[in-house]
Amino acid sequence: MAYQLLGKNFVPPDIAAKVTGRAKYSEDFRAEGMLFCKLLTSPMPHARVRNIDASEALKMPGVIAILTPDDVPQFPDPEDLILYKEPYYVGAPILAVAAVDELTAANAIEKIKVDLEPLPFTLDPLDSLYPGGPNARTNGNVANVGLKLQTLKWDAAAFAKAEADTLPLGTPSESWSYGDVEAGFRDAKVVVEESFVTASYAHHSMEPRSAMAYWENGKCFLHGSSQSQSFMVPGMARYVGIKPEELVYIAEFCGGGFGSKGTPYPIMSIPAHMSKKTGRPVMMRITRAEEYTNGYGRGGFQGWVKMGFRADGRMTAVDMYIVGENGPNQGFWDFRNAGEAVSVVYQPLAMRWRGTSVLTNTPPRTAQRGPGENQTASAIEPILDKAARQLGIDRLAIRHINAPDNQGKVGAERTPLTSAYVKEALEKGAKLFNWDERSKRSGQRKGSKVTGVGIGQAFHPSGAHGFDGLVRITPDGKLHIHTGVGNLGTYSYAATSRIAAEALGYDWKNVIIERGDTRRALPWNLGQFGSNTSFTMSRTNFVAAEDAKKKLLDIAAKKLGGAPDDYDLANEKIVSKKDPGKSMSFAEAAQEAISLGGAYSGKEVPDNLNPMTKGAVALIAGTGLIGVAKDMLPFSGMPATFTVGFVEIELDLETAETRILEYVGVTDCGTVIHPQNLHHQVKSGGVMGIGMARFERYVFDPKYGIPLASELYLSKPPSYLDMPLSVQADAVDLPDPQSPMGTRGMGEPPLGASSSSLLCAISDALGGHVFNRTPVVPDMIINFLSKQPQAHRPLQVSTV
Amino acid sequence: MPYNDNDTGCETIGREAPDQASAHGGDQPLTPAQLRSSRRIFIKGVISSGAAISASSYVFRDGVVPGAHAATAAGSVERLITLNINGRDRRVDVLPQETLAHTLRYKLGLTGTKIGCDHGECGACTVISDNIAVYSCTTLSHRMRGRKIVTIEGVEGPDGKLHKVQQAFIDELGPQCGFCTPGQVMSAVALLAGNPKPTIDEARLGMSGNLCRCGAYDHYLNGVMRAAGEA
């Protein structure tokens, strides 16, 4: 289908502010009489606060107030807390001090005596599962969202049965299966069985999560750093202890989140509480080290998988076990997503998944770009290659035969995918990369350098429904798109706004996007995470535009005679189908809507809207023609997004230096809205994948539980010098049937595609050796090549 | 790669007194790794004695707030100096240990310069001093007297026309979240000032002092090459 706007590049409205430094992030705001607060954080991985003596600090000139756990709401175990009486990780905030300047606040922190009782702690899930092993919390060692905090210990027999490098398969917390798994293994020509570890690592968003807050007329004004906008409001209001309508939330720009700023997080409320206590605005600047411990991390896996294959490479059965390392709190369900990802990407004929989510006294976890799916890609794709080698089939072929298509299904429920063109993505990628020729270079030596090639695949669910869209046409003829989705930095807020403009036939020049501040009348929208925006927001903006369209046609019929059906929209006018001379402009119709009132101008709204949307409409009612609706479009199955990656590397056998010569990423994400930006996501997600595959990991001192990689130079996010020397991106560009214009998000799988293809290429360069661990750091390669034992114990997390 | 202009004073910031290295209160000596990475935080909590540990580097004094001039820490006395920023002389009170990033952001209201790490690791704070890119977070404001400093607010033309690097970053869709962008712009401007026609490898190396967690490197690099082509 030919679109006016979709599929064409455009300049996102917020980019000029970014290149000029005018974009304001939360730390860039100032207020009259603003105080600064600093945090006192736990130096121990698990402790109980016995006493706080702040008397000396409070006597210091310039010190205004202290905020302790007793001053802020507490939440049920094992949720993240604002301030901790029982800190569960090094860096957990215990109290905050506000002073006239930050130096005074920091000096005051040094004067506070906190009496801490050290408690047992654990850094490794398997240690905690061992009989008598330490628990991360006094009341349990296993928890997740939807998995109650409890104590789980495995039989010593389970540990005894397993070889040192094999995951013990103790009692799982959860499991599912479909098909006859045992029969699948019996029918298999080749069965591979491996244990693996994927490291936890920090999100390390470039902007530390600073926040500023003040109170005015009974409302809390909060400048926060978040990927999402409307979705933050109810949860942040809960943290502040107010009703959602009492919070004015301002987050026009966000300096990166990658999942860690997608949903409400408690420390953002600290300046709000401090401001309430002091009656003055409060700025809380977060340091890089504080960002490391309070800015969340990706959960790690200790996993095991058994996979069976027919002679042609088709996967007959999978048995998978994931022990998720979940940090000390509620964390995220990466461990579940691992099973789901395998069921989707390889469509095994039968599968069983088991898993548990174990707490450790390490920084809290949350979703990080492809939480679970991308660890799974990194762990499984190299093992898939191992099977292909044993079967003697091509590595592209084994992926092609297992790849999901439009008949693809998910998990135990066998939920259908809305659409899937992974085979097409593989074909396109293979052509762009020239797999047939390049794969012949596998293992070629040039001096100390050897060539490796690899393919990787990754997936993420990519959409939701049921949210509210809101548009407004003002009497100047402009279309205002009110979007509450947020601004993560991917420009998808703008791309999906183009859906509404497209539906109404608007010239993009006449479109204004309203966003970034509750006061701009923002509807209830899902947050900007989970690769969902391009699907979810396309639907919500589409239904709002459809409502506006219906009202435009109604108004024309009322004013110009006839029935609404007699009219059409063209060039920002409502034009009679029979008599093109009979028309009225959108601007006139907007004026007419104001006169008509009722639903036309937002004085009345549909009942099924979320209260937040109703509140937003109330702010703009009577200022134009209002299009507002809840997305009730048909929805079934799972929208899924995919990326495949192809990579060629040159690995130096003497130094283990790995240069990426070429990377090709192809995504299947429905209709492409903004090609330039889509390519950007494929490439830049690919950069994060390099970090996952080769550098990034948590390291803790085993004796004291102190993080040893909190600085950027130690945790090593990829730099310019790590990027591929040449990189290409493309998309299948076939529409998703459940998105009104076929669009679907894609932000997450590019990471997993890059990471897994790179790991496969390293393995290829080393003659098929599979490390079963991320990241594969240079000394692991050197140890392997020189036949030395690895520095880490088998299945160990937090390796040095 | 931004040059870290840091030869006096700055060294002492954020370091605790050497005699505390052994005051960990444990029964075993700390490993070098522990000492390197987390000595200060560890000491602070474990002995929880309120021992006089110097204030961390991530602090500043704010001249805007009443009472801010009260000297609360020994030696932290502000002095009025003149800094030449974006072609203008600016008179500003600065502390001896104050970094240029803090002066710019909190004393002069130039918030386009970002602080991503405050440790000379990320480049978000990059500004140009006499044509050289420097990390303003590890540059003392006092050291900048007599230099010409350009910040992101100063690279547009007098008529508000974008610098060719800024325009190229828009054309190539360089930024994602945008937090690293001002630093990327400044490094690119400095790079092209010294090497107007870099090869792609030179550009990559020249930009490598600027981290981008969004991974927007390829698009920034294309922006640098496009700007070079439009010299």
Ligand code: FES
């Ligand atoms: S803030 Fe200066 S280098 Fe990171």
Ligand code: FES
């Ligand atoms: S654009 Fe987000 S850190 Fe560079």
